[in-house]
Amino acid sequence: MAGPAGDWPEAAAATSARSVLGGYRTYARRWVFLLVISLLSYSNATLWLSFAPVADTIARHFLLSTEQINWLSLVYLVVSIPSGVVAIWVLDSVGLRWATTLGAFLNFSGSVIRSIPCMAIGIQDPFVLLLGGQSLCALAQTLVIFSPAKLAALWFPEHQRATANMIGTMSNPLGILVANLLSPILVKTEEDIPLMLGTYILPAGLAFLLATACLWESVPPTPPSAGAAQSTSLSFLAGLKLLTRNKAYIILAVCFGGGIGIFSSFSALLEQVLCVNGYSSEFAGLCGAFFIAFGVLGAVALGLYVDRTKHLTEAIKIGLCLTSLACVAFAVVSQLQGQPVALAAICSLLGFFGFSVAPVAMELAVECSFPVGEGAAAGLVFVLGAHAADGRPLRPLQLPPGAPLPHPVPAPAGRG
Template identity: 30%
Template sequence: MLASSNSMLWIAFAAVDNHVTAFYHSKAAWFAVVYLIFTVPSGIVAMSLDRRIGLRGSLMIAAWTNVTGALLRFISSFLSDSLRFPCGLVGQVLAAWAYPFIMFLPTKASFLRRVANTWFSPNERAIATTIATMSNPLGVFAANIISPLIVRKAAHVRILNGVLLVSPLAACIAALVGLTESQPEVPPSFSAAQAGIGFRAGVLASRTKCYEQIMKVSVAITVLSFLLFLQLTLHPHMEWPLAFAAAMFGIFGLAAYPVGLELAAECTFPASQTISMGLVVISGQAFAVALLQLVRMTARRLQYDHMHIQSCTTDEAKTIVPLDNTFPVMIVSAVGTAVVIIFFALYRPNYKRSILERRNQKQSANPSPNQGQVPKEEIPLSEVDVEP
């Protein structure tokens, strides 16, 4: 709930950009840009505080900053024109500050050691991470459905801000009541953890450990779908092909996301799982900021003969300048193609964590009679054959 509400705060204005621009008298794109920018320093802080505050501490920071940001955005709806945008932007910054603490929670919960006070066993890690990380795309999906249904003119942004306050408030209350410690006293049963899991990629990766193969297939189809989507946006009356491309992008993109997090944890072991996920999140946000800036710089004013098909301007937002994104689409397509080629050509992972766990299990099942044997928890990584 917390991850979904945070992603809704991030992306909700994108689907009604023109009405939000008219309501705040400033470009709505700033809400997305500041979110991406401020998650980078927040991510660094979240990684540094990982071992000090634990799972519950991270959850509390995320819950309170998230609900405070949503509240400030709601309050901004009733302020004067001069204060409305700054107040809303501060609320967005607070929501951005919560994001890394939320996104690092899946690894905190799923990678704790398999002892009596852990949440998940090694066999359940990929599935647990899948469930937790899927809540973020779920929020994106919900926001893009809800926003156009509510906002039909600029004044309706007030209603949207009120709706967006509900889930962060509920998540904050649930965090206060539902989580009283960082680790459970009794671990959950295996059957309880497995019940109702329907995320095929996470389950497949968890059972087969074929992270590299699943990741490469998912990334390839995701990027191809994305490139198709970009090209279709340059042509009018392509609603159904666009829907198909978006569906394929979502299906395989969501499959790649949790598997990629698990793969990062495998390859960076014995480093903290929070650090591995933090680097993934921070690098992704920084890359997105750079790509958005590149798109903004290369976009051109829409040609006059295409003005009749644009939907950017409204009666309340006549000052918005429609842009032609043909050149940005070409650049992003080239970047996406290069990423896939480099990933396929150079990525050769070593499953360090899984190899060490299998060796420990073998030694536990067949203990050596030699005295002075190094305990399985203390086997140095240098002694582990890390070839896949």
């Protein structure tokens, strides 16, 4: 399934020639499919971190502890470990269309369920509904984030795969960026919480509507390339067994899976890491915005470069090395006080180098694991990433003696 080497015009011309000889064809509705998956991924990410930027207000309103608020984000990582294997089977056995529709339904249902505590009166334990809704959204996540690589392989020609993968993959961090910026804008007081929850239902409902009405088939009637034509995929268990014997895939999965774990923890807990060292929650949100914004820019640039040159392996190696250096720099500087400029710059570089390799890694995972199904090749990487990020939630903030309190820390439920 490896794409042709050379410049983009030569790759496009080669694909066009094969299309004439081999009967390959691309369909305009592939962009509709990509739009649905991108919107679904964006919505799922906003639901994931919508509570984190306004954690203190949510905790006061529902009488929850900081640890419970952390679980509303961490449940995504916990649920994705067992459900990830099921999602891989669904994608490669049931098909991309039904997997996307199921993911859209779970995502929409979860967004509605977590809003019930604000709609109904007299609910004894709102945390159960909040966590239940987030859990359904977490189940949808595994179907959503595994899909771009499979969609790119089945619907797009070889010279557009990395770009399509980049668009579908980067919709997720874009949703994280929007949640970090939008939640504090929407929630000024506790009375604004229903407005926030209702706002995040809208893109989830639109994604479910488009998935139901606009997706007609899992694969195009005619494959867009020779690689797509040969994408017969092994059986589920046979594919997993083959992946465990693929040295190149194991190295990629461990390296990139660890990166996913680091970035997931970074996104969910950035505020708590910085606030204990005297930085404000507003500055933490700004660093998170830089992290995502520069990451999207880096992904766009690298995705276009890889589509043009097909230098997937070189891009991954350089990107992961630079990301490691940025991680070390953040680990050191984040423990220092009074370094806002350096922290903002490091977060920007961390996003630029780290997020840019994500779509390329997904494409390379599919390339180096053929003939294993695209869902299994991309999915196992994310399952490893979720396992790396999984762990007990942070305890309530412990500030140094005399340090200013960055924001009110709510008391656990049941205390006066």
